[in-house]
Amino acid sequence: MxxxxxxxxxxxxxxxxxxxxxxxxxxxxxxxxxxxxxxxxxxxxxxxxxxxxxxxxxxxxxxxxxxxxxxxxxxxxxxxxxxxxxxxxxxxxxxxxxxxxxEDRALDIPGEDLPGVVGSGRFVAWYNGIPGAADLSPLLRARSVAVIGNGNVALDIVRLLGKDRAALEATDMARPALEAFAASPVTDLWLVGRRGPAQASFTSAELAELGELPRVSIRLDAAGLPPEPPPGLDEAAARTVARNLEILRGFAALPDAGLPVRLHLLFHAMPVAVTGTAGAERLVLAPGPEGPRGRSPGNPFEIPADLVVTAIGYRxxxxxxxxxxxxxxxxxxxxxxxxxxxxxxxxxxxxxxxxxxxxxxxxxxxxxxxxxxxxxxxxxxxxxxxxxxxxxxxxxxxxxxxxxxxxxxxxxxxxxxxxxxxxxxxxxxxxxxxxxx
Ligand SMILES: Cc1cc2nc3c(=O)[nH]c(=O)nc-3n(C[C@H](O)[C@H](O)[C@H](O)COP(=O)(O)OP(=O)(O)OC[C@H]3O[C@@H](n4cnc5c(N)ncnc54)[C@H](O)[C@@H]3O)c2cc1C
Missing domain, CATH: 3.40.50.720 (NAD(P)-binding Rossmann-like Domain)
Structure with a gap:
């Protein structure tokens, strides 16, 4: 042959x-x-x-x-x-x-085409130095950044945005991105999930890493956390969800240390629009059916977001x-x-x-x-x-x-x-x- x-x-x-x-x-x-x-x-x-x-x-x-x-x-x-x-x-x-x-999956909401809205595929390619990824440095002039998605890619992005220059220098992040990250004036990071904490596809080790960022304090409403995983999960999934809920309860119990960057974890928040005049300024969210206490389901609310990164999957x-x-x-x-x-x-x-x-x-x-x-x-x-x-x-x-x-x-x-x-x-x-x- x-x-x-x-x-x-x-x-x-x-x-x-x-x-x-x-x-x-x-x-x-x-x-x-x-x-x-x-x-x-x-x-x-x-x-x-x-x-x-x-x-x-x-x-x-x-x-x-x-x-x-x-x-x-x-x-x-x-x-x-x-x-x-x-x-x-x-x-x-x-x-x-x-x-x-x-290719990044589209959000399919009004305002998605505004400058300042970028898919995680492009964003990650940029900070990892993939040739052809557009220079996104200007985007990191943002003070308030919303990352949409409840998987590990979203965790990667908020974690890196929470790191200081010394921590970034220990990585192989591409130089132009590193300079932009290190100079970023960000004060608020929003991790936005359409579904609840028990449905997030975070792995526990990556979720726990959010609690180890020296310049970031985490804001999370403990009232929105279910006491235990929902029924019907297989054993491995139930273990991961239980561990994630435990980590999140730990985050919610942390005192506000007044650190330079606040990381807000929002669950059951459905993106419905990005608004702004020349670029993204606000992300409009509708609480999901099991919205956090104090918000009536269906009543949209806004968060400031002059950079919106979508991490909702690829094609x-x-x-x-x-x-x-x-x-x-x-x-x-x-x-x-x-x-x-x-x-x-x-x-x-x-x-x-x-x-x-x-x-x-x-x-x-x-x-x-x-x-x-x-x-x-x-x-x-x-x-x-x-x-x-x-x-x-x-x-x-x-x-x-x-x-x-x-x-x-x-x-x-x-x-x-x-x-x-x-x-x-x-x-x-x-x-x-x-x-x-
Ligand atoms: C942001 C991100 C972070 C991740 N982090 C982790 C992690 O920490 N740990 C982990 O285990 N998994 C991680 N994953 C998942 C992991 O990267 C994937 O499981 C894996 O890379 C998929 O492998 P693949 O070979 O199918 O695709 P890819 O890794 O995407 O490889 C496809 C290759 O095909 C090439 N290509 C595409 N089109 C053409 C063409 N027309 N002609 C020639 N070449 C072409 C591309 O350049 C690319 O090199 C991560 C994924 C993402 C998106």
Whole structure:
């Protein structure tokens, strides 16, 4: 059998886990992992909070995959821009989309288009130094910031906004964002959840971290906290909710220490509009059915918000040539199968839920389908890497291989003083460090 060639679109966790599994199960297969960015690892570099460096250690495992001779990284190649799906399908025996969920879900409320309203995808990409994320520094002139959402991404954002320069310098936050955060005049942070504290999808460790911010005092009305988790949860979920409620009760009991930043936790508050003249000034909220005591349900109230960050989920970006399920915001697939010879895995397959390790089982399941299919009908062996390299060369696409990424990695570490890394945030700089161009 001629060694099969497999293309993977996206070098995030799902793409890396899939490449690893195929390399294990099909020794001799040639596996090309493309990414639109010159750097690998998807949201591990561009999403995970810059003050959670431990979480990023997973990249050591992914790097071992790229060190296998069968696996290549081809950074700075966007499928749909530099190559199309038909070209991949013509040159590889199987194609796996692992392109994540890059787009912010819309709130669908009036005022959402005002300057000063931004999705967490864009905001997080900016502070993590993803090339192409617009310069959002002016937004951090805000004094009152509302973060809408009750998941860990919302926690990341309020926690980082609560940190001082010294704490931020210990992270790998991109330099322009760090300067903007450090100079931020913020006095009020609002963490706004549409549902109740028992429905929030915070993990307990991340929630507890809010209580460890030296310049932040937390405001929370204890009366709105249920005494125990609602019935009907499975054991693990009930344990997490009980622990979260305990942490929140602890927050509510804290005395007002008069610290420079107040963090208000609001639950059962449904965003209905953003208002302001030249930009966001206020967020209008309607209390939910179980609104906090003292507010009559349905009676809207306002909070000041000259920056509103929405952290309410993501959608995949369609890739021309692949079917798209618009209602779910994912690449249309059945159990990972998209079309003959084409598969999907990770967030673009199942939507933006699940932490990094959750993509492992997903990717292994899909990779095993690919392996079984290739074993059943080996085909004639498509041209694979050689033909694709020629196409990219002819189009003048400057790719970054794994050695190029290691040069970026080394240069970012070398220029970081007292920090984990000092990121390069422009494509031209990344290419020049990677390839010496
Ligand atoms: C803000 C945030 C913080 C998070 N923090 C944590 C955390 O602390 N711990 C944890 O376990 N999980 C965390 N997660 C979840 C975790 O990041 C995801 O589970 C995981 O990254 C999903 O993997 P993926 O490979 O499907 O997608 P991604 O990681 O998004 O990877 C997709 C890759 O595809 C590339 N791509 C997209 N389109 C194309 C194209 N057309 N051509 C070529 N390449 C393309 C992208 O550039 C990207 O590199 C966080 C998520 C977010 C959004």
């Amino acid at each position: 001629i060694s099969p060639a497999v293309a993977i679109v996206g070098a995030g966790p799902a793409g890396c886990y899939a490449a690893d599994q195929i390399a294990r199960k099909l020794p001799g297969a040639r596996i090309d992992v493309f990414d639109r960015l010159p750097t690998p690892f998807g949201l591990v570099r561009g999403g995970v909070a810059p003050d959670h460096q431990g979480t990023k250690n997973i990249v050591r495992q992914f790097e071992r995959t790229f060190q296998k001779p069968a696996v290549r990284f081809l950074g700075n190649v966007e499928i749909g821009r530099d190559l199309d799906v038909a070209e991949l399908a013509a040159n590889y025996d199987a194609v796996i989309a692992a392109s994540g969920a890059l 995949s970006r369609p890739i021309p040539g692949l079917p798209f399920d618009d209602s779910r915001g994912i690449i249309a697939n059945e159990g990972g199968r998209v079309a003959p010879g084409i598969f999907a895995t990770g967030w673009c397959r199942r939507g933006p839920q699940g932490v990094i390790p959750a993509n492992r089982a997903d990717a292994i399941g899909v990779a095993d389908q690919v392996v079984a299919e290739l074993a059943a009908s080996p085909g004639e062996g498509r041209p694979g890497p050689g033909a694709i390299d020629a196409l990219l060369h002819a189009r003048g696409v400057e790719t970054v291989g794994f050695p190029g990424w290691k040069r970026i990695d080394a240069a970012e570490s070398a220029r970081a003083i007292g920090r984990p890394r000092e990121k390069f945030i422009h494509v031209a700089d990344l290419l020049s460090v990677a390839n010496g161009t």
